Every structure is written in structure tokens, then in C-alpha cells.
Amino acid sequence: MLQLAILSTLNGILYGMLLFLLASGLTLIFSVMGVLNFAHASFYMLGAYLGFQISQLAGFWVALVAAPLLVGGLGAAIERWGLRAVHKRGHGAELLFTFGLAIVIEELVQMVWGKLPVDYRVPAALNFHAFEVLGITYPAFRVFMLLMALGIFLLLFFVLTRSRLGLIIRAALTHPEMVSMLGHDVPKVFMLVFGAGCGLAGLAGVVAGPLLVTQPSMANTLGPILFVVVVFGGLGSVPGAFIASLTIGLVQTFAVSIDYSLGDALAGIGVGRPTDGVLRDIYSVPVAQVGPLIPYLILVLVLIFRPTGLMGARET
Amino acid sequence: MRQAVAIGSMVWALFAWPMPSASAQNIKIAYIDSFSGMMADVGDVATRQLRFAIERINNQKGGVLNGRKLELVLYDNKFSAQETVLAAQKAIDAGARIITQGNGSSIAAAISDFVTKYNERHPGREVIYLNFAAIDPILTNEKCSYWHFRWDAHSDIKLQALTNYIKSNQDIKNVYLINQDYSMGQAVRKTARDMLSDKRSDIKIVGDELHPIGRISDFAPYIAKIKASGADSVITANWGSDLALLIKAAGEASLHVNWFTFYAGGNGSPTAIKQANPEPGRVFYVVDGYANLGGKEAVLLEEEFRRTNGGKSIIYPQVIEMVEMLAIAINSSKTDDPKQLANALSKMKYTTIYGDEAFFRAADHQFFQDMYVASFVPLGGEVKFDEESSGWGWKTIAKIPASDTLLPTTCKMQNHPGQ
Numbered sequence: 001m002l003q004l005a006i007l008s009t010l011n012g013i014l015y016g017m018l019l020f021l022l023a024s025g026l027t028l029i030f031s032v033m034g035v036l037n038f039a040h041a042s043f044y045m046l047g048a049y050l051g052f053q054i055s056q057l058a059g060f061w062v063a064l065v066a067a068p069l070l071v072g073g074l075g076a077a078i079e080r081w082g083l084r085a086v087h088k089r090g091h092g093a094e095l096l097f098t099f100g101l102a103i104v105i106e107e108l109v110q111m112v113w114g115k116l117p118v119d120y121r122v123p124a125a126l127n128f129h130a131f132e133v134l135g136i137t138y139p140a141f142r143v144f145m146l147l148m149a150l151g152i153f154l155l156l157f158f159v160l161t162r163s164r165l166g167l168i169i170r171a172a173l174t175h176p177e178m179v180s181m182l183g184h185d186v187p188k189v190f191m192l193v194f195g196a197g198c199g200l201a202g203l204a205g206v207v208a209g210p211l212l213v214t215q216p217s218m219a220n221t222l223g224p225i226l227f228v229v230v231v232f233g234g235l236g237s238v239p240g241a242f243i244a245s246l247t248i249g250l251v252q253t254f255a256v257s258i259d260y261s262l263g264d265a266l267a268g269i270g271v272g273r274p275t276d277g278v279l280r281d282i283y284s285v286p287v288a289q290v291g292p293l294i295p296y297l298i299l300v301l302v303l304i305f306r307p308t309g310l311m312g313a314r315e316t
Numbered sequence: 317m318r319q320a321v322a323i324g325s326m327v328w329a330l331f332a333w334p335m336p337s338a339s340a341q342n343i344k345i346a347y348i349d350s351f352s353g354m355m356a357d358v359g360d361v362a363t364r365q366l367r368f369a370i371e372r373i374n375n376q377k378g379g380v381l382n383g384r385k386l387e388l389v390l391y392d393n394k395f396s397a398q399e400t401v402l403a404a405q406k407a408i409d410a411g412a413r414i415i416t417q418g419n420g421s422s423i424a425a426a427i428s429d430f431v432t433k434y435n436e437r438h439p440g441r442e443v444i445y446l447n448f449a450a451i452d453p454i455l456t457n458e459k460c461s462y463w464h465f466r467w468d469a470h471s472d473i474k475l476q477a478l479t480n481y482i483k484s485n486q487d488i489k490n491v492y493l494i495n496q497d498y499s500m501g502q503a504v505r506k507t508a509r510d511m512l513s514d515k516r517s518d519i520k521i522v523g524d525e526l527h528p529i530g531r532i533s534d535f536a537p538y539i540a541k542i543k544a545s546g547a548d549s550v551i552t553a554n555w556g557s558d559l560a561l562l563i564k565a566a567g568e569a570s571l572h573v574n575w576f577t578f579y580a581g582g583n584g585s586p587t588a589i590k591q592a593n594p595e596p597g598r599v600f601y602v603v604d605g606y607a608n609l610g611g612k613e614a615v616l617l618e619e620e621f622r623r624t625n626g627g628k629s630i631i632y633p634q635v636i637e638m639v640e641m642l643a644i645a646i647n648s649s650k651t652d653d654p655k656q657l658a659n660a661l662s663k664m665k666y667t668t669i670y671g672d673e674a675f676f677r678a679a680d681h682q683f684f685q686d687m688y689v690a691s692f693v694p695l696g697g698e699v700k701f702d703e704e705s706s707g708w709g710w711k712t713i714a715k716i717p718a719s720d721t722l723l724p725t726t727c728k729m730q731n732h733p734g735q
Contacts, residue, residue, distance in 0.1 A: 007540040015534070116357045117557070117584075129570065136543050137570040212533035213557060217353045221533065256537035289497060289526055 003134035008253050010133075014142050016249025017149030021204035022222065023229040023241040024156055025197030031236035032172050032193045034091060035083065038098040041223035042105035043198040047071045047205025048214045049113055052120040060123035067206045072199025079194035084187065102219065110216045117215035145207050152200065156238055169193060174236075228299040234312025243310060248295050255291030342387035343380065343652045345370070345414045345642075346407030348427065350395040354530040357583045358419045358556040362448070363390065364625050365632050366416070369639035380646045386639070395419075395530060397426040404430050408443055413654050414642070418449030418468070418632070419556070421500040425452070425459060432461040444654035446642065448635050451578075452500040453507075456680040460727035463654070465661055465681045467634040469604065471504045471553060471578070472723055477602045477687045477716045478551065478576050479511040482519070488574065490522045492547035494538060496529035496558055504553040522547050530558065535565035542571060549574040560584030563599075567592025575599040580692065581606065581631050581710065586703035589692055596693040596708070604685050605633045605670040606710045607701040614669045618701060629703055633669060634683070641666055674718060680727035687721060689714040 026040045047067050054063035078101065086097045121127075122141045129137035160166035172179045172189055180186040212218065225248065233244030302309060347366055349359040370386045379385040389412060391403035400423050404415060417427055424447050435442040444463050447455065451470040469477075482488055493508055495501030505524055512519050522545040525538060532538075539562075542550060550573050554562055559579055566573075572594060580589065580601040589599050607618035607630070614633075621630050630636065641664055642657070649656035665675040674685035690710040695702050702709040 001544065004540050004544040008537060011534075011536045011540070110352075115352050116360055129568075132570075135570075136540060137568070139568045142568075213354070213561065215354065215356070218533075221354075221531065253537050257541055289528075292528060292531065 003136065004257050006133050007136055007138075008257050009250065010138065010142075012250035012253035013246065014146055014249070015253055016246035017146055017153075018204060018208050019222075019225065019229050019245035019249055020242050021149050021152060021207075022201055022226050023233065023245050024152070024238055025200035026226060027230050027233065027235060027238060027241045028169075028193055029197040030230065032169060032176075033190050035087075035094045035098065035194075037194075037197070038095065038223075039101040039105060040098075040197070040201050041219040041226055042102045043071050043075060043201040044205040044208075044222065045109060045216070045219040046074070046105060047202030048120065048209035048218065049109055049118070049205075050202070051206030051209050052118050052214055053113075055120070055123070060125075064203075064206055068199045068203040071202025071205070072195045075198025076191050076195030078198075079191045083194065084190075102223075106216055106219060113216075115216060117213045120209045120214040122210040141210065145211065148203075148207055152203070153238075153242060160238060165192075225295055228295045231299055232302050232309055234309025237309070237311040240309060240311030248298070251294055251298070252291055255294055256288050258287040258291075341383075342385050343414070343646070344387050344389050344407075344410070344412035345416055346389050346391060346404070346410075346412035348391045348393050348400055348403045348407065348415060348417045348423075349419050351390065351392040353395055355395050355419060355556045359392075361583050361628070361631055362418055362635060363388075364628065365621075365630060365635040366639065368621055368624070369636045373639060373643045377643070380643050381650065381652070384652075386643070393423060395423070397422055400426050401430050404434075408434070413441075413443050413652065414446065414657075415443060416446040416448065416638070418447060418635075420498075421450040421452035421455065421503075422498050424450030424455055425499065428455060428459065428461050428464045431463050435463055442654045442658075444658055446638055448632060448638050450500070452503050454499065454503065456682045457726045460680050460725070460729060462681070462729045463658060465658075465676065465683070467638045467683045468632075469685070469687055469721060470682065471500060472507050473687065473721045474553075474578050474602045475504065475507050475511055476721060476723065477689055477714070478600070479508070479515050480716065481600070481689050481714050482512070482549070482576065483515040488516075488519060488549045490520050490545070490547045490549070492523040492525070492542050492545055492550045492573075493521060494523070494525040494527070494542070494550060494552045494554070494562070496554055497526035498529050501526060501529070501553060504551075508551050527558075530556065532558065533561065535562045536569065538562070539565045539569045539571050542566075542573070543569065547573055549576060551576045553578045555579040555582055557584065560588045563588040563592055567594075572598070577601045578603075581629075581703065583631070584704075586692070586706050586708065590704075590706035590708055594692075597691045597711075599692040600689055600713065601710075602687055602689050603633075604687055605668060605672075606630075606688070606690065608690075608699050608710050609670050609688065609712065610698065611670045613671075615700075617669055627705060629701065637666065637668055637674075637683075672718070677722075677725070679729075680725040682725070684718045684721060686718050687716045688712055689716070 022040065022044055026037055029035060029037050050067040050070055051063040054066050083094060083097060086093045126141040126144055128140050130140040130143045131138055160170060168179065168184055168189060172186060176186060229241060229244045229248055233240035347363065349362060350356060351359045366388055370388055373379065374385045391407055393400040393403050404427055407415060415427060415431065417424060427445055431443050431445045447464060447466045449468045451468055453470040453472045455464060456466055456470060491512065493505050495505050509521060512521065523541060527538065559577060559582060563585060575598065578601060580599050581603060607614055618630055622628065641661065645657045645660035646652055649660045662676055662678045662681055668674050668685055672686040674683060676683050691713050692708050693699060693711045694708050699709040699711050
């Protein structure tokens, strides 16, 4: 039991940190530019594929640096020549643009690398068991991912709170017109933020690719959860995104280990369960089976009761 | 004006010119399966084998019925039952009267249902459904259909074989069941419980898990549960990426148990097993045959397939048999009309590429053949072929003759057309 709890915590934190890597970029982009980037998970996928390709040619460590830069550069270019033109037409148009971008990126990936998963392996240097907890070993690569994500969080935190650039970005968050009237090049800030956000997503892809299978559907698998995290954490708040991603990561991982169902809980206080009819399934399904649904339940509850999210600065 | 007339007449000439439609002569086989998404690689494997088998018929035997070629047409159903029905309709509209599929019993049920209803409404234009891998028993029991033929032993038969082996192995005391949450996975979990309590009531079932199919990339939480339960063996009917990733996660967590599977021969699983580094002989699967059984024809076929498919192995031998038997049915009935084909197939006997005598049971259209339980061991001795260049291959542990697999059926074919 203890073993399961420890492992679930570790796995949950790891999954949460991966979500944070993605969500931090998305929340930054949304807070600064007001654009909900539907293609964010697609940049994550591009990062994974580029990481795979570059690591085939030059090794994993080169890919770790090169792929996020490439994806970030691509993101900045898309912002400069694509999004900026659409920006004038309002938020709906921007949304559709990123939606179309997501589809285009997925098809491009399939055209270049095919529809089957690619064999993106953990680098040999990290392919060992880092430590053992009550009989189960924990791979070093996962620990690396954890450290990477923590490092990024600290980096983001310090850039945003201690640097001049961070000051400008935080100001543009709530008072973009004022910032531009003070002489700062707001479009350039936007381009930088979009590029950095996509670069972060690309980094998440390079690191998660070997762990979660690198295939064209990986964007669609992670995409919806990402929105849950961003809404739950509150738009415009990186610490909020951090807490939300950890929470969702832990919830989803722990849900798998709970074999009890609603019926079991109610039986504990003496309420009988119906033996047939529609309600029987609701009572008897174990939490483990509906685990993947729980984040969406949280999303619905957040939107009803606290639309700004945990620490949000703006309404969703 | 003159330009318009010139262009117009050229276009008209192009369309009016009688084009020899080669495809009118071909017999189309529509293959509906998942070619995108998490199960895409399983669709790819089956496509290669179908193409291999069809090319053998077209090239080495000159096709069927004096020169007509078999033509494979692919339809992607994105692993959704609704898309499958649309694809089936598209296939029929394009002239196909033979539909084949294998990956996913939920999909198979949709096709079987669609084909049965279609044939009722369009007598004279019937369509036949050849199922090579969907193994929920219900397809040849409660939901059987005259127009459905299943080449793979269904999950009850496979569990019968596995549990017979488990019965004799006294080291197995705690069993964990983990399956995909859909029709076949639920059938397997129920039957496994029944069969185990029947044959070895001393075995404790320490876990019984259902997970969403084709959605999970990281099985670490499930492996943690298996470890915490103290199981020494796992029974799973997982296929495709669900099995490969499960075993991969087990390797990362250094979980050492016996694996009793249906599909450990499938894409990605041998690599995952080897990387997980178990002791030899701890991963088992139950299958109708593999090259290491040693039959001359099987060995030749395996070598030829590996040569032309980049080293991949024949994972679905029943696909090859299905195409061969289809060709025999077409030639013997001297027609490609599904009504005659169904008649011919329902009584057909066939010698498999492994030399075993196999046959279709007319009562439920289930194909019966000898089954084998094999375990994954390093190359050597009779183990001549390895899987996915891992250096390990399948070694026969037990053979279950077809006669021991003849489980009763509740099938009552409603829609049997008069002969």
C-alpha cells in the first residue's frame, strides 16, 4: 500500500511536471496575447519528432538543445507572418487560425514521418535504474524529466519576476495599451512570448517523446488535458499553472490505484446499492476505470464555481 | 469562342473515350481497419500480410477464375464503430463484396451487424465478412451471422489453452488480470475467472483491471498496482500498443512475473519484452502457429515474408490461410458471388501451412485448428527464427489439438438463405 502510494506520488508528480512544461507556455501565450493556442500540443508533437530526427543524426543531447530552439523559431515565425495578420480580425479568427494550424501540423508530421510510431529511444546515458523503492525500480530518464521541468519552472519564475523582460511581459499582461504607449515594442514582445511558449512545448516533446510513444496522435492525446490545466490554474498565472498541473497529474495517477467504487463508499455508511437499472453501473464502476474522466469533471466544476481558476488574473 | 469549343471537345473526347476499366475484372477485397491513431501499427502489419498473401495468389497462381486478380482496397476506420459502418458502405458502393477486418471486436460486431442487415435488404447483392482476428466469443455465439466467418480462435478457446497450461504449473499461485475495457477485454476477464476457479481453485486472483483501450501511453501506475498486489503471473489479452507499452513499463519498473498473453507476438511486444529483460521462458502466448514449429512450407513462407517486408514476421498466419481459402472457395464455386462463397467456406477443410488439419464448423462459422502455447526464449535448437531482431524467439511449450478446442456454441443462424 505504501509502495503504491510512493510510486503513485512520484509518477503523479512526473506527469504533472510534464503537463506544466506544456501548460506554462500556453498560459503565457494566452495571458499576454489573448490567443488560446489550439496548436500548442502540435508544437509539443513537433518537438518530439524533431528531437527524434536530430537525435538520430547527432545524439540526444544535441537534440535537447536544438529541437526546442527550432520549434520556438518556427513559433515566432508563425506569429510574425501568420498570427499577426489575423490578430486584427479578432479573437475568433485567431482561434480558427491556430485550430487550422494544429490540423496542418498533424498532416505534415504524417507526411514526413508516416502514420506509425517512431522508435524514439531513451539515450543510453540515461537508460539505467536510478533508484529502487520497495522493490520497484525507477528509471533515470524519468528523474531527468523531473529535474528538467523543475529547472524550467525556476527559470521562468526568475525571468518573469526578476528581469526587465519579465517586467514588460507582466505589464503587457494586464495593460497592453499602456505598455505600448510607453514605447515598448509590444509586437516584438508578443513574438518573443509566442516563440518562447512554443519552444517550451517543443522541449516537453523532446523529453517526453521516448517515454510516451512518439506518434501523430500524441497531440490529440495531451491536448484536452492541457486546456483543463490552464483553465483550472487560472489564465495569466504561471504559479497557478504549476499547482494545477501537479494536482491534475496526481489526481489522474492516484485515480488508477483506487479500486473502490461509489457503491463501496456508500456501503460503508450503510446505503444499499441498486442491483439493476441505469444506476447500477454508476454505483459499481471502480474509480480506476473512470480515472481519465476526472480532470474534465474538475474543468466543469471550475467553470461553474470559479471561472477565473485558482490564481487567475482574468476571466476565462 | 473557338477556343472554348476546342477545349470543350477535347474534354468531351477524353471522357467519352472508352477506357478499359481493368478494375471491373478484379475481385475487390475491402480491408477496413485502423491505419491512424494508437493502433495504426497493427493495421499496417495486417495490410502487409494481406498484400503478401494476395500477391502470391495473383502472381504465382495467376489470380482466380482464369485470370481475375484479387485487389486489396484499404479503408481507415480510425478505430471507431461509426466510421467503420461508413467505410463499409463506401466499400460496397465502390464495388467490393468481400469485407475483411480483424483488429477490434467492437468494430467486428458493427461490421457483422451491418453486413447482416444489408444482405437482408439487398438480396442478390450480398456481401460477405471475413474476420481474421476479432476474438470476442459473442461473434460466433449470441451475435453470430451466416455472413461472418472467423479465422482466429476466439478468446474462450485461447483461455482454455492457457488455463490448461496454468493448471499443470504449481508455481503459479497469485494471478493478476489486466485487460482493455471493451467487449473482448470484458469477455476475457469473466471467462478467465470462471476457468481458473474451475481448474485451479487454489489460485488467488489478486487483481482484475480494465483500462481504456488505445489511450494509455504510460502504464507505470498499473505496474505499480500489479507489484503491490503480489502477483506472480499476469493474464492479459491486450494487443497492439497496449501490450507493448504495458511490458515496457514492467521492464522499467523491474517487475518480474509470468506473462500469459494472447498477443505477445505482435508489433513492438517482442522488443519490449527483450528490453524488459525477463528470464527466458516467462512470457507465454497462445497462437495458431509460428515459423519455429518447423513445417517446410511455413519456414519458406516466413523467410520470403521477412525478405520482402524488412525483417517483419508473420504475426497473423490466419490471414494467409484466409486468403488461400477464399481463393479455393472462389475457384471451386466458379464465382465471386458471396452467397456461393459462404456456402463453400462453411464446409471447408484445409491443411494449414504448419501441416495441421483445420476446418470450419458450419454451425457457427468458426475455424478450428491446432493451437500452441509458446514461450519467449533465446535462439537455439528448434528456435531458429527470432522476433524483431531481438535474438529471442518462440519455443513450443504445449500443443492443443483442434478437437480439444471444440467449445459448444449457442449460435442459431437466423439469416441462412435457402440453398
